[in-house]
Amino acid sequence: MSEQLTLYLHKLSPFSQKVELALIEANAPYRGHQVDVFNKPEWFTSKVAPFGGKVPTVTYGGPSVDPQDPSPLSTKITESNVILEFLADLYPDSGLLPKDPVLRAKVRFFVDANTKHVEGPFYDFLRGRGSYENVLKGIEFVQGLLEEGRDFAVGNHYTIADACISPHLARLRIVTETDIGQFPVGMGSKLGEELKGPKFTKFTKYVDRMLERPSLKQSYDKEGVVTYFKTFFVRV
Structure with missing residues (x-):
């Protein structure tokens, strides 16, 4: 896929790791950006994940920009299991979801x-x-x-x-x-x-x-x- 995909994660979070596992298994190009879940920066809660500031969150599409200043043209997706489904749809040949x-x-x-x-x-x-x-x-x-x-x-x-x-x-x-x-x-x-x-x-x-x-x-x-x-x- 040519669209940019940025994963905002916390390395010790099992929910972030779920998403990272799927990305690695799909051999998907992505950029990872660490977020301190104990002291979430204002730019994250206002620009990336305004609905609860949840980690992990991904931004998809739009121009490739500084992760701390995501493009309003990108789609923001949160909730780890929702992101897993999204990645399976985004990379249908990965096998993350079977075709049957x-x-x-x-x-x-x-x-x-x-x-x-x-x-x-x-x-x-x-x-x-x-x-x-x-x-x-x-x-x-x-x-x-x-x-x-x-x-x-x-x-x-x-x-x-x-x-x-x-x-x-x-x-x-x-x-x-x-x-x-x-x-x-x-x-x-x-x-x-x-x-x-x-x-x-x-x-x-x-x-x-x-x-x-x-x-x-x-x-x-x-x-x-x-x-x-x-x-x-x-x-x-």
């Missing part, structure tokens, strides 16, 4: 399931507000959507289903390896041991495959995320 309507529906269902059954329960648990059991129930639900013998969430190709869940899988792995979080001491490690059991073999193998992808490694600052978790999810 049944598989497309399965991808969208997986994205919705990730939001409801993985993102919500996991981050509630991390903040000490949700139960260990709800995390396992969510993982079991998503595991049920994975087909035996398939490398990806849906079908035989990397899609936005894989992009939407992979950043959270990476952070789940941190929690199970380090026990960092505002949950009771030892519960993160216990979760990790449970996920190593035969009941969750299919899920764990899927996680391993996603975390080994070059796109994940390219877009993921593990040390930075660990430091962030240690800073913001301190037990009291």
Whole structure:
């Protein structure tokens, strides 16, 4: 595509990473511009994302200009899952969304399931507000959507289903390896041991495959995320 595309992101944000994964997997030309989500600059909230100042946001089209002064001719798109759909439409040959309507529906269902059954329960648990059991129930639900013998969430190709869940899988792995979080001491490690059991073999193998992808490694600052978790999810 000849139109400019700028991604406004925060490197430690799983929602920014979703979009970056899709862009990398689509081999799409884009410009990334970091935004401090804890102290968003005025130009960002007024010119890029006036409706809530959400990160990530992309600008698409218009002239290629200074990211801090985006063209009014560019379209501004926010909400990570909406951006994923946009990129899949923008790069239809990327395979980010299958051409088959049944598989497309399965991808969208997986994205919705990730939001409801993985993102919500996991981050509630991390903040000490949700139960260990709800995390396992969510993982079991998503595991049920994975087909035996398939490398990806849906079908035989990397899609936005894989992009939407992979950043959270990476952070789940941190929690199970380090026990960092505002949950009771030892519960993160216990979760990790449970996920190593035969009941969750299919899920764990899927996680391993996603975390080994070059796109994940390219877009993921593990040390930075660990430091962030240690800073913001301190037990009291």
